[in-house]
Amino acid sequence: MMYAHFKARNLFLAGFVLLSTTANGYAQSILRMDNAGCIGGLEDLAKLVKVEITPATSPRKVIGKCDAQSVDVVAKQAGVALEIDRITWNRNGLEPLSDGQMPEQLKLEIRGVKVTKAPAKDPAWAYLMDYGRFGRTFDATLEFAFQADKGVLELAGASLDFQNGNSARLSARLHGVTPAFPKNPEIGIFPLIIDSLTIAINSRDTRKNPLMELGVAMLKGKIPNGDFDGFKSLATLYVASELSKVMSGNDLASVNRLVSDLPKPKGDLLLHLTATKGYPILRFGLWATGQKLAEMLEGVTVEADYGPNLFDAVN
Numbered sequence: 001m002m003y004a005h006f007k008a009r010n011l012f013l014a015g016f017v018l019l020s021t022t023a024n025g026y027a028q029s030i031l032r033m034d035n036a037g038c039i040g041g042l043e044d045l046a047k048l049v050k051v052e053i054t055p056a057t058s059p060r061k062v063i064g065k066c067d068a069q070s071v072d073v074v075a076k077q078a079g080v081a082l083e084i085d086r087i088t089w090n091r092n093g094l095e096p097l098s099d100g101q102m103p104e105q106l107k108l109e110i111r112g113v114k115v116t117k118a119p120a121k122d123p124a125w126a127y128l129m130d131y132g133r134f135g136r137t138f139d140a141t142l143e144f145a146f147q148a149d150k151g152v153l154e155l156a157g158a159s160l161d162f163q164n165g166n167s168a169r170l171s172a173r174l175h176g177v178t179p180a181f182p183k184n185p186e187i188g189i190f191p192l193i194i195d196s197l198t199i200a201i202n203s204r205d206t207r208k209n210p211l212m213e214l215g216v217a218m219l220k221g222k223i224p225n226g227d228f229d230g231f232k233s234l235a236t237l238y239v240a241s242e243l244s245k246v247m248s249g250n251d252l253a254s255v256n257r258l259v260s261d262l263p264k265p266k267g268d269l270l271l272h273l274t275a276t277k278g279y280p281i282l283r284f285g286l287w288a289t290g291q292k293l294a295e296m297l298e299g300v301t302v303e304a305d306y307g308p309n310l311f312d313a314v315n
Helices: 002-049 095-099 123-131 210-222 228-241 249-261 281-289 310-314
Strands: 052-055 060-062 065-075 080-090 105-117 138-147 152-161 166-175 193-203 268-280 300-307
Touching: 002 052, 002 060, 002 065, 002 095, 105 123, 123 210, 166 210, 193 210, 193 310, 210 228, 228 249, 249 300, 268 281, 268 310, 300 310
Parallel strands: none
Antiparallel strands: 052 065, 060 065, 065 080, 080 105, 105 138, 138 152, 152 166, 166 193, 193 268, 268 300
């Protein structure tokens, strides 16, 4: 009797060990598969944006997300190098890129970005590189949902966050987006149609938003001889002669206040475009043809607001 009991106990223990070993091996196999998907996703992203992305350790799955830490990004042709503390994305968010397809859902978060190398004589990159001195960094996010059967892209947000309440966010609804857009975005952009587009720049705490300063830096790089006073005069005339035909009231007054504050804008900025029948993105190319603004923006409602505490009042 005791022998039978001893034998049964040993069989139970052996079965338990076998089951535990098998389960552990299966779990490890699943974990390796998940991590492999994360590694592949980051590689696919690098190919899409044509950069080298090198994390200090292999990306891994953490609580349903993929996580890569201490990441170096190098764009050799552009002459740009970045150091990034962390990149996270939803587990299968980047996987479709391996087949050149649009993800159905993507939530990409990039934390602690510092520009360590920038092209010479490029004011925008020079500003970002200078911003990174003394340990300052910024964050970026990209979140969207894609309905392949309708060709609709809901861009929940593409944002830059410079901390202390200083941020910029772009959201939009587009249609005409093809599932194969990532294969050739330079061509895929042509049939895109904008239904709505919103740009929000928040300077909540400091009244001095790096995004505003970055925009001014880019403007200065385009103005002949750096004549900003001359540019402001021309901008004021343009607002009065052209923009007044598509905007009025507080919307137009907001743009005038913004131009008046240049080159040191302060406060928040909100710009919202709505096209009930859709606005083909190619029509933006008409800027270069000298077409009148009212004709170019026909069918588009343009709203603007500019001033301090703009979003505090909303929130």
